[in-house]
Each structure stands twice: as structure tokens, then as C-alpha cells.
Amino acid sequence: MAEDQNASDLALVRRIKEGDEEAFREMVERYHARIYSLSYGVLRNAEDAEEATQDSFLTLYRKISTFDESKKFFSWFYRVALNQAYSRARRRKPVTTVPIDEYVPRLGSDGRGSPEFSAWVDGVEDEVIARNLAERAEEFIAELPEPYRDVIWMVDVEELKPADVAETLEISLPALKSRLHRARLHVRQRLAEATAVPPAESQGARANRVAP
Amino acid sequence: MSHDEIRCRQLILEYLIEYEDGTMPESDRHRLDEHFAECPPCVVFLKSYRATGRTLRMLKPRDIPKNLADAVVRFVRARCKE
Secondary structure, X not given: OOHXXXXXXXXXXXXXXXXXXXXXXXXXXXXXXXXXXXXXXXXXXXXXXXXXXXXXXXXXXXXXHHOOOOOOHHHXXXXXXXXXXXXXXXXXXXXXXXXXXXXXXXXXXXXXXOHHHHHHHOOOOOHHHHHHHHHHHHHHHHOOOHHHXXXXXXXXXXXXXXXXXXXXXXXXXXXXXXXXXXHHHHHHHHHHHHHOOOOOOOHHHHOOOOOO | OOOOHHHXXXXXXXXXXXXXXXXXXXXXXXXXXXXXXXXXXHHHHHHXXXXXXXXXHXXXXXXXXXXXXXXXXXXXXXXXXX
């Protein structure tokens, strides 16, 4: 995230510390969509994500005096939001995840000849197929263990810079890249499987199919 | 260098992320370019890896609930008055 963004954040932080209500309102306007989206990535439920967003801003309001201004504000606030989302997620039924090591790349048999796979690989021209695949991809992200899920959500969905995500998660950049790559390989593999048409299936049955 | 399942898998596991994010040294990048030029299965894999990224970016922007900012401000004010 740009330095001038951080400088602008810090100016707001200082005004909030002084009790400026309008500055808090500006901070909400600036960050609510990103915090909601980040929360949704962990919780995958609109109502929970909305409540986690409210809790994150409440924590921001109450704990802003503890924020060290030599650090980047967004890293601190994203950690606050992730912690809120995790604590809410832990109160719910645990989600089954798959061991990441099962998803090493397979190069030979992932249905690359099927029409759906071609549509996906060649730029996702068809809006309906593309939307359907994106929804499937969301399910496949949810299968990942937490450290992988957060990284791929923040970098590939939220399009945050890898260096910023590494700072937020307090891990090294190489560690982040490793997790990101493994997570992408998993989602790629699952998308390939989802778009593959079994050889036994007839041409006629393929016509109306988007994904199994 | 022709397609070799084990060797290509190693290449994808170890080098693809830096090839894609632009941080790979030029000499290594050149070696991978040469490999891709001679290995159609790896090119298909590379395309599908990139398509995965494009597919994931379609998840954004997520629909943000209407009036969420107002709801957040009301919530925080109410809690802080308690």
C-alpha cells in the first residue's frame, strides 16, 4: 500500500485519538468495504461478515490509543479484523479442510481437452461459465487450511500486495509466496477437475453443462 | 528439454511463482522461457495457473451490504455509550 495512503491514515488516526467523531466516520468510509470483504473471506457468510466488521471498528475505536504510529496502520487494522473474524469462526461449527500436501500439480490428466476447461483457460469469455467457476473457486478456497486460505484470499481476491499481506500476517515474504503458490495450485487443480468432462460422458450430455 | 513429469512438476513447484511475479533473475527466467517453448503440457499448465488468478479476481468486488458504513458508525456509538 502506498506511503501516502499510510500518511493519510495516520492523520485520521491522530484525529480519532483526539476524539474527532468525523475522523472516525471518514475511517469507516475508507475501510469498511475492505474489512467486510476480508471478514467474508474468513467467514463466508454475509451476516457474520457484517457483524465482524462492526466488531472490528469497535475494537479500532477502543484500542486506537495502543496503535504504534511507527507501524503501518492498515497492517494493524487488518490484524484486528482477522482476529475478530477468526474468533467468530471458532465459535461456529468447525469446517473440514483438506491437507495441502495432497495437491501437488498433476500435469497429464486434468481434462484440458474439455470445452469448459478451454473456455476457462482461454480467458473466460462466457460470463455465465466464468461466474460459475468463480463461485466454485470460492468453495475450493474454503477447503484450504487457514494459513493458505487467508493468503490466497488477500492476494488473489482482494488484490493486496504480497509484501503488505506478509507484514499483516507477520510472516516473511518467501513464506508468504510459498503458501500462496501452494494455495493457487490447489485451486487450479480443483478448477481443472470441476471443468473436466469424464471420458465416458457423451457429447450430448456435455452441451448444457457448466460444471459438475 | 522435453516434457518429463517429475522434472516439470519440480519446475512448477519451485520456480513458477517467481516466474509469474517477476522476481526471478533474468538468466533463470530465460531458461524457463526456453523450457516453455519446448514443452506444450507445461504451457497448458501455465495458462491454467494464470486463468486461476483471473477467476479468483472475478470474486471481487463482493457486494457490500447497503448502508454498512452507517450501521458500523451507529453500532460503535451505541456500544461506546453503554
